[in-house]
Amino acid sequence: MTDRPQTPTLDRVNSPADLKSLTDADLRRVADELRAETISAVSETGGHLGAGLGVVELTVALHAVFDTPRDKLIWDVSHQSYPHKILTGRRDRIRSIRQEGGLSGFTKRSESPYDPFGAAHSSTSISAALGFAVARDLGGVTPEGIGDAIAVIGDGAMSAGMAFEAMNNAGALKKRLIVILNDNEMSIAPPVGALSSYLSRLYAGAPFQEFKAAAKGAVSLLPPPFQEGAKRAKELLKSMTVGGTLFEELGFSYVGPIDGHDLDQLLPVLRTVKARATGPMLIHVITRKGKGFAPAERARDGGHATAKFDVATGQQHKAPSNAPSYTRVFADTLLQEAAADSRICAVTAAMPDGTGLNLFAERYPSRCFDVGIAEQHAxxxxxxxxxxxxxPFCAIYSTFLQRGYDQVVHDVAIQRLPVRFAIDRAGLVGADGATHAGSYDTAFLANLPGFVVMAAADEAELRHMVATAAAHDAGPIAFRFPRGEGEGVAMPERGEVLEIGKGRVMREGARVALLSFGTRLGETLKAAEALDARGIAPTVADARFAKPLDRDLVLTLARNHEALITIEEGAIGGFGSHVAQLLAEEGVFDTGLRFRSMVLPDIFIDQASPRAMYDVAALNAADIEARALDALGVTRLGKRA
Structure with missing residues (x-):
């Protein structure tokens, strides 16, 4: 436990309403103390740090100027919302963030009226804010009322097509809407693409001092309500010289860029916009991710996500690992395959570090493509x-692949193009909760004709599946693997090309067959040991493939056992459903087979440790054992029920 910071001014703030009685000097002190409190809290819990530190002053200014929660403040992605939560009555719970039963690491409608719209994926804020603005003008009602709609979106999130779709619509509707473009030259990774270059030109096209000098003579050109604000926020005039042309062409009035860490600039600009805006307005603020905490500022990702850490040194407290992470195994194996085949290339949607493709980019820069936060395009x-x-290997987290599903169907599957999908973070992911759970990819990919869908049971199997995907040119192929460390199994030097649609039997037994798909195999083998102790020796098999199914394996298991149980870390409609369909088609159920399918429950599971989440899902070894006993009609005492 670190010493808590002294926060006498912040201690006076129990809700945003308390900010309105403070002087601007007091607000600067609130910002300094809020940054210290955020650093202290995240040092104890771990979580997203850098993004929140980058918007401390902006958070204070927005809540001081606008009337939240009547005014709807919508944070894009919302991993930067920790300071917002502290100011909106949740400070006493901030050290529970991302913990079981604690605050969410993102905005969440059920958590607070100050979170009018939940988010954890990017680029949704402008669409949602426009929805609130239109609802307001149509007489829509919320418990707090609807005033202004304010979207805070990062420059990385602005690269997604959905953000531009929303801006195009907003410009046409001409509703009063405020968009804050938080430009820190950083999403999770450094930004890429033409938009990033455009934003850089907006604030680098001429020296700042030139605009400061020009400001004195140009203030008289502004309408009177703007003059005082412009005197204090001289960078406002930069738009007159450099121009916000792109945004203006979309129908937005553009203000900026201004220093997002300078309350002397932020407050007058926001006050003027609140008083004067009539249609869509974009305020371009320049911030620094990780601002005010040197270790975060030095980090390549701006201190995006951290484990618990020491406030004085920034040293993170991570448990030592005896096994490589699945992501690292994927990255290293892909490098092996790429060394032998110059046709292999890699694509990521703004997640080079998260998917391990930063290593590929270092070795083969001309064959690695970070397309920005644009999964559809990827x-x-x-x-x-x-x-x-x-x-191509298209490496995308399971939860983010959902955003490109139409393209998977229309552009890949129908044309039977051999795109290799590396699906990271499959299954339940712990502290990020329901928004990031990889629950649905098996179900939504295995129903597509011609798709091959694999799941790695351990890190050695992942190596084989990367090699299998590299060699597969007959159509699209996907392999899924979880977040975190491997099982610690012996690793082959090179991956072997697996026979498509063939599983493997791990141990022979009788009466009940346990057929696992994915990394629940370890828990399945533990359950088999427990059943052994009860005098029931089950067969355990690893399916490897959800599509095509190993028909011979499934039918052999079904015909030679009293009961067959499938186990997977995916939603209803996935592997177990395909097995059930096969058994029904072959008339196996008519023989009296007792079939059970263990899947993720039909609920969204809140954040907790992965182990606790799998307890909720009833997919741990004890649950598998209990399901096998139930299928056999055996009680816990070993007798027939």
């Missing part, structure tokens, strides 16, 4: 690469 771009004779 999928279709990969399809084009495949159609052009390359062997």
């Amino acid at each position: 999928v279709t771009f990969s399809a084009g690469l495949a159609a052009g004779g390359m062997r």
